[in-house]
Amino acid sequence: MSRNIICDVDSPSPDIWYGTLVVSNIRYDDDTSVTIQKLLGLKFKSPKATGKITCDVSLTSYEATKSQVYPSKPSEDVNDVTAQVHFTEPHTFVHDDHLTFGIVGDLTTDLDTFKNSFKLYAESLPSGTVIVKVATTPDPALTDAQQVVYLERDGTEDTILASAPGTTESYTVEAYKYDVKAADLATSDETTVASALASPSQVEVQVGGNTDIGVTYGVVQKYSALDVSIGALSQPITTERLHVKVVDDNNATWFDDFLSPNGTKKLRRLPVSGSVDISAQITLNDVKYSAAQNVQLSQSLIRVSINQNDIKAENVDTTGFVVLPVEIQTDATGSDVSIPIRFASTSQDVIYKQQISIASNSAKFDVPVAPGDYIVKADGFIIDSTVYGVQAPATLTVNSDGSTVLQLTTQKGASLAVRGFPDILSYGGLTDLYDLSGSDFVAADAYAAFKYAGNDGAGDSDRYLEDDPATRKTIQLAEAAASELKHPVLPIMISYTVNLSQGDDFTHLQNKDALMYSFGNLILSMSIANSTATQSVPVGYIVNPDFLGECQKGPTGEMIKPEYDMVVREPLQDALKYRKVDAEIPDSVTDTLKGYVVAVNWLIRTVAPKATFGWQTNLWGVGKSDWIYKKDDPTGPAEMAKETADYVKTLGVYSGDYRPDFLAIDRYEADDFTQRAYGPGYCYGPYEWDRFYDFCGALSLELQVPVAPWQIPASRIPARTEIVNDLETDHWGSGGTYIFGDPAIASDYHNINPQILEITPAEITTHPSVEDIFASAPPFDLSYPSYGSFPLRGIFTVLLGGGSTTGIVKSIGKTGEWTQSKVHDYMDNPVPLSY
Incomplete structure (x- = not known):
C-alpha cells in the first residue's frame, strides 16, 4: 500500500508584497517518518510572483542540501511551482525540520488555496x-x-x-x-x-x-550560406573592430555592424544566386584601414576571411582638423605611468587613442582631431597595488575652432593587497560540501571556497548552536584543496547576525534574542576556525548579505538612518558571556544601527584577529535595479555607486579602528537564462555586465575599498549549433561567457542558440526578448576574456556561483565543468594586482 507524504504549511505575517510559506512536520499520512535518500520534490501554487521565489532549508541535524525552485509563468495570477531539495546523504525528517519559501507577491488573497496546494514526493517527481x-x-x-x-x-x-x-x-x-x-x-x-x-x-x-x-x-x-570573418590583424589595429557591410546586387543591406579580429558573422538562408559586396573599414588616428571583396552566391557555404594582407591603409585628409590639448590633475607619482585614452565618434567608425604620461600635466594628441562628437574612455592605472581612477567626460564635442580641451583628473582608490588572498586576480566559488576532498577546487586551481555558516545558513537566530559542521567542513575542504594545490585556499563563511534578505527589516532589527543567538553563533564559527584551521589566514567572512542594501533603500522607500534605535550591547554581552569570551565592549558600540555595524566589526577583529572579512551590498541598494538596462546613460553606474557609497559611509562601515578588509558586491546570483533570473528581471547581456562591473569599480573608488564580486553566475551562453535540452536544469547564462570569453559567440548574437534568443524576460529589462538584449547592445565582442580590466575596477577576486547557480562545483548545471576549466586555464597566465 502506497503512502502519501503530507506536511503542515503556515504563512507567518503574509502581506500583499512579501510573505513566506513554511513547510514543516513532513511525514507519511500514517504519521510515520519520511526518509529521503537523494531528492524531495514539491509541487504547489503561489500567487503571481514579482520577484524570485526562494527556498531556505532548516534541519535540526546537519546535512548538506541544495534547493531549486522553478515557477511557471503565471496564469490567472497563480504560479504552478516545482521545487527540488537535494541531499548528499539520507535524511529522516523530524517535526521541527522546515522549508521556507519566500514569495514576493500577494499572499493575502486566497491564502488557504496556496497552503493546501502542497504535494510532496520522495526521490522523484511524478x-x-x-x-x-x-x-x-x-x-x-x-x-x-x-x-x-x-x-x-x-x-x-x-x-x-x-x-x-x-x-x-x-x-x-x-x-x-x-x-x-x-x-x-x-x-x-x-x-x-x-x-x-x-x-x-x-x-x-x-x-x-x-x-x-x-x-x-x-x-x-x-539556400546559400555566408561566413564573413576578420582574421588576425597587425598593429595598430590588432584589437580594433572593423565596420563590416554586406550588400547584395540589389543594394539591399544584409549586415551592417562591427566585427572583431577572429570574429565571424554567419549569414544563413540566403538566395542561391546573385552576388554580394563585402567591405570592412576603420579610421584610427587619421589613417583609414579598409578592405573590399565581391562574392558570387551558390547553394553552398561560402567562407570569406578578411586578413591583414587584404587591408589597405591610407592617410585621410586632415583639412579642418584641430589640435586637442589634454590637461591632467593628479597626485599620483610615477614617470613611467600613462593613462590610456580612447575616444570614438558616435558612429564608432573614427577612433583616436593615445597613452598620456601622468608626469606631464599638459599634453596633446599626436595627430590632429576631426571636429565632432565623441565617446570618451580613459582607463585608470595601478601603482604599487593601489588603484587610481581617472575622471573624464563621458562624451566630448571637439569644436572646429580648436577651443576644446580634454580635462582629466586622477583619484586614488583601493589597495588590492588583501590579506588571505594572493597578489593576482583570483577566483573562488561556492562549495555544496558534496565532496570534502575539494577535488572541484583543485581542478579549477581556485583560491577560495565559500559556504553559509551554521545549520540554516541565516544565523540560526532561534538558538545557540552546539556545533557548526558547515564551518568545520568548509575548512576541511579548503585545507584539503590547499594541500593538493600547494597554495592557500581560503575558507569563507557567509554569516548573518541580522538577516534582512527576506525583508521585514524593523522586526529583525528589533529582535534582541535573535541578535544574541546569531552573535553567539558567529563567535562559535570563529572559534572553530581559530582552533582547527592551519593556514596563516584561517578563515574569511562575508557578513550580512543584503543588510546594507535593505537599510539603504529602506522598507518604506526611505533609508534607515544611522541613529536608528536598536538594542545592541545587551545581546552582544550575553553572547560573549555564553561563549566565554572575556572582552570589554568598546563605547563606540552603541544601541543604534551604526553601533550595530561597529559591533560586528569589533567582534570579528576581537575573536578572530587573523581572519579577513568584508560586508556585502547590492546594486539595488538605491531602491531599484532597472538602471542597469538604461541606454544612453553612461554615468548611471557611477551615480548609483556614489549613492551607495554615501550611505555606507554614514554607517561607518569602513572607518574606525575595526575597518573590514574588503566589500562583496552582488546583483542576484541566478543563472541568467533560467526563469529564476529572467523572471524577476536579472537577464544580462554584455552591456549590462559592463555596467555591473563599472558599478563595482565606481563603488570601490568612492570607498577606497577593494571589492569582490560575489555569487556571480558563471554559466555560459550556448552556441547556435549546441544542444539545449532544458533551460532550467542545464543552467545556461551569460555571466561566465562575459568573464572568460567564448569565440563561438564572438561579436554576433546570431551565434547564440535560438532557444536562448527566444526567452521573454521580465518587463523591467525593457526588452521583449533575449535576442533584443543582445541586438540592441553597443558593439560587443565576447571572443576574449574581460577579466583583464577587473583590477582597474578595484576587483581583487571573483567568487562564483550560488546554491543553485553555476560556479566551480560541477554538480550544479551543465556549464559548471566549462567554468571550472576556464578558471584553471586562466591560472596559466593570471592577471597581476601590482603593475
Whole structure:
C-alpha cells in the first residue's frame, strides 16, 4: 500500500508584497517518518510572483542540501511551482525540520488555496513517457541532421532530441500539459532546410502513462550560406573592430555592424544566386584601414576571411582638423605611468587613442582631431597595488575652432593587497560540501571556497548552536584543496547576525534574542576556525548579505538612518558571556544601527584577529535595479555607486579602528537564462555586465575599498549549433561567457542558440526578448576574456556561483565543468594586482 507524504504549511505575517510559506512536520499520512535518500520534490501554487521565489532549508541535524525552485509563468495570477531539495546523504525528517519559501507577491488573497496546494514526493517527481516518432528524411542532404521537438510549459521550453529522421525515441518527462513544437530540420549550415510539423500540438503527460508525438515534413528549401570573418590583424589595429557591410546586387543591406579580429558573422538562408559586396573599414588616428571583396552566391557555404594582407591603409585628409590639448590633475607619482585614452565618434567608425604620461600635466594628441562628437574612455592605472581612477567626460564635442580641451583628473582608490588572498586576480566559488576532498577546487586551481555558516545558513537566530559542521567542513575542504594545490585556499563563511534578505527589516532589527543567538553563533564559527584551521589566514567572512542594501533603500522607500534605535550591547554581552569570551565592549558600540555595524566589526577583529572579512551590498541598494538596462546613460553606474557609497559611509562601515578588509558586491546570483533570473528581471547581456562591473569599480573608488564580486553566475551562453535540452536544469547564462570569453559567440548574437534568443524576460529589462538584449547592445565582442580590466575596477577576486547557480562545483548545471576549466586555464597566465 502506497503512502502519501503530507506536511503542515503556515504563512507567518503574509502581506500583499512579501510573505513566506513554511513547510514543516513532513511525514507519511500514517504519521510515520519520511526518509529521503537523494531528492524531495514539491509541487504547489503561489500567487503571481514579482520577484524570485526562494527556498531556505532548516534541519535540526546537519546535512548538506541544495534547493531549486522553478515557477511557471503565471496564469490567472497563480504560479504552478516545482521545487527540488537535494541531499548528499539520507535524511529522516523530524517535526521541527522546515522549508521556507519566500514569495514576493500577494499572499493575502486566497491564502488557504496556496497552503493546501502542497504535494510532496520522495526521490522523484511524478512523470510519464513521451514517445516521439520522426518521419524519414525528406532529402538526402538531411540524413545526418537532428530533429528537435520542444515541449513548452507556460513559456518554459523543455527540449527533446530525436537522434535522426526515421527514428522513434522515448523520453521520461514531468507529468504536465505541454504545447508541442518541432524545429525545422536543417543541415548545420542551413543550406538545406525542411519545415517540420509536430502532431498533436498539445499533449498532457499522465503519471506513468505513454504519450505519442509524431513529426512529419513539408517543403524542402535550398539556400546559400555566408561566413564573413576578420582574421588576425597587425598593429595598430590588432584589437580594433572593423565596420563590416554586406550588400547584395540589389543594394539591399544584409549586415551592417562591427566585427572583431577572429570574429565571424554567419549569414544563413540566403538566395542561391546573385552576388554580394563585402567591405570592412576603420579610421584610427587619421589613417583609414579598409578592405573590399565581391562574392558570387551558390547553394553552398561560402567562407570569406578578411586578413591583414587584404587591408589597405591610407592617410585621410586632415583639412579642418584641430589640435586637442589634454590637461591632467593628479597626485599620483610615477614617470613611467600613462593613462590610456580612447575616444570614438558616435558612429564608432573614427577612433583616436593615445597613452598620456601622468608626469606631464599638459599634453596633446599626436595627430590632429576631426571636429565632432565623441565617446570618451580613459582607463585608470595601478601603482604599487593601489588603484587610481581617472575622471573624464563621458562624451566630448571637439569644436572646429580648436577651443576644446580634454580635462582629466586622477583619484586614488583601493589597495588590492588583501590579506588571505594572493597578489593576482583570483577566483573562488561556492562549495555544496558534496565532496570534502575539494577535488572541484583543485581542478579549477581556485583560491577560495565559500559556504553559509551554521545549520540554516541565516544565523540560526532561534538558538545557540552546539556545533557548526558547515564551518568545520568548509575548512576541511579548503585545507584539503590547499594541500593538493600547494597554495592557500581560503575558507569563507557567509554569516548573518541580522538577516534582512527576506525583508521585514524593523522586526529583525528589533529582535534582541535573535541578535544574541546569531552573535553567539558567529563567535562559535570563529572559534572553530581559530582552533582547527592551519593556514596563516584561517578563515574569511562575508557578513550580512543584503543588510546594507535593505537599510539603504529602506522598507518604506526611505533609508534607515544611522541613529536608528536598536538594542545592541545587551545581546552582544550575553553572547560573549555564553561563549566565554572575556572582552570589554568598546563605547563606540552603541544601541543604534551604526553601533550595530561597529559591533560586528569589533567582534570579528576581537575573536578572530587573523581572519579577513568584508560586508556585502547590492546594486539595488538605491531602491531599484532597472538602471542597469538604461541606454544612453553612461554615468548611471557611477551615480548609483556614489549613492551607495554615501550611505555606507554614514554607517561607518569602513572607518574606525575595526575597518573590514574588503566589500562583496552582488546583483542576484541566478543563472541568467533560467526563469529564476529572467523572471524577476536579472537577464544580462554584455552591456549590462559592463555596467555591473563599472558599478563595482565606481563603488570601490568612492570607498577606497577593494571589492569582490560575489555569487556571480558563471554559466555560459550556448552556441547556435549546441544542444539545449532544458533551460532550467542545464543552467545556461551569460555571466561566465562575459568573464572568460567564448569565440563561438564572438561579436554576433546570431551565434547564440535560438532557444536562448527566444526567452521573454521580465518587463523591467525593457526588452521583449533575449535576442533584443543582445541586438540592441553597443558593439560587443565576447571572443576574449574581460577579466583583464577587473583590477582597474578595484576587483581583487571573483567568487562564483550560488546554491543553485553555476560556479566551480560541477554538480550544479551543465556549464559548471566549462567554468571550472576556464578558471584553471586562466591560472596559466593570471592577471597581476601590482603593475
